[in-house]
Amino acid sequence: MKPLEGVVILDLSRVLACPFASMILAELGAEVIKVEQPGSGDETRGFEPFAEGPGGAVSGYFMSCNRSKRSVTVNLRNPDGQAIIRSLAAQADVLIENFPVGTLKRRGLDWPSLQVVNPRLVYLSCTGFGQTGPYAKRKGYDTVFQAMSGLMSLTGERGGGPVKPGLPVADLTSGLWVAIAVLTALRGRDATGQGGFVDFSMLDGQVSLLTIAAARWFALGEVPPRLGTEHPGRVPTASFRCRDGRFLHITCSDQHWEPLCRALRLDTLAVDAGLSTNSGRVARRAEVMEALTSAMAAVTRAEAVALLDAEDVPNGPVLALDEVLADEHVAARGMVARFTHPALGTFPALPVPLRFDGWDQPVPGRPPLLGEHTEAVLRERLGYDAARIAALREAGAI
Structure with a gap:
């Protein structure tokens, strides 16, 4: 068995940070029910790049963070749709959401409302700036948090302007913080029998990563300058151009x-x-x-x-992406795996980088088609029959 088998996660999140977290938890064995908007789904289903296959085009962006999940489409603005979420939350171990502050409260789907139906629920809310503080209602994206946390100010060539890293570091590290928070809260619930609420701010997550840069300020009163690939406190630590230009x-x-x-x-x-x-x-x-x-x-x-x-x-x-993915050690460690997709056939993926002895290994599953599991989840978890499901669909609730 996998370590998280038996854990049920109701995932109301979209885009990158939280979907990345829930994908990790899914491939460690949790059942992740991804709730998407009927008709359109997670907006990243429409994001570049698109992989083309015999069955059509699929967003590579979406696939990179949504493997191994079940997709149900529920209209959260519809009262019947809200009732479905409450019923699913009553059976879930974890709920993850990343709506703007106050959105789910207006729909009766916030932590105080769902705590009533499931006191053992772990409810994690991921927002840009947290539930409190002067920025709570501000909106932001990965690069905004990179900028406001100081990360961008530390990145770039000596004497040059700030530079964002080549990956959405704020989103990806926030996903790791979310996964850590979920696992921590589940352990706490196992000890006390009670669920709880986790308020995670993506800006907080980035500020916490300043570590050794903040240490220089705390110890020396120094704001570290941009040094390219050099290190402010160690010499030599840097990248050097060789005779062949590499x-x-x-x-x-x-x-x-x-x-x-x-x-x-x-x-x-x-x-x-x-x-x-x-x-x-x-x-x-x-x-x-x-x-x-x-x-x-x-x-x-x-x-x-x-x-x-x-x-x-x-x-x-310093390897380019194609060199990394063709590297013999990367291959030997199994860091390029594959799943089978109904539209694309066999497609490559980066697996969860954990190797277990005593549990089954995490293996990349395929990402779900939009609403692929709606009927199955409503039947299996809520006991809805075909007529009720058809009525919900007719009413626009699913």
Whole structure:
């Protein structure tokens, strides 16, 4: 069995952060019932890029965060639709939602309302800025939280402007925080018998990740500058352009300094006692970086990797996406898997990166078609017959 088998999650969320969280929980064994708007569904079903297959086009964006779920379509503005959600919540272990503050309260689907029908329910509300505070009613997206949390101000080349990372870091890390919160709350419920409410702010989630940048402010009163791939407190830690135009990243602690100099034939630096400690190298950053930049420019990336590996100096080639997905180690670890989709046939996916001994492994399932499981869920969980389901459909509730 999988670790979360038997856990039922009612997922009212859409777009990226919470769907990413619920997909992780689904592939760890939870039954995730994804509630979508009739007719259109999660808006990411219409997001680029689209994969084309014999059965039509499917959003790659949607598929990346919605595998292994059951899709039901329910109109949350319809009283009968709201009644369906209340009935499903009465049987669920967890409810996840990311509506703007106050939206579900107006529909009788907020935590106080659903706590009455299911005191054991774990109810997680993910918003941009949380349920309280002066920004509570503001709206935001991934890059807004990157900007307001300071992450974007830390990212970019020396002397340049702020740069967003190449992935939606605020959304993805928020998804991980949501998954952690759900698992924590379930453990608490198991101990006390009572469910509870989790207020998660995506801005809070990003501020909490400032860690070592905040440490520099707390300890030194320093606002860390943008340094590209360099590290404000360690030298050398940076990416270097090699003779063939490719980049190699090196991270060196004190024990690696002499082997690094030996590998790159930097004999003068190796015997300089002032550079034997990180503090000394930080103080003489420009000198060290100039010497390393020159040495790395004289060799190809493959040659540099071989030289540094021979001395056991931590290094890694800066790989493009296609190189990563074709890498032999990535392949050996099974980090590119596949599922079978009715419209696309076999399609690749990135699995949950956990390997268990004692439980079944998480395996990518396929993402659901819109409303694919509506009738089955209403029959199995709520006991609705065909006539009642047809009436709900006619009324626009599903």
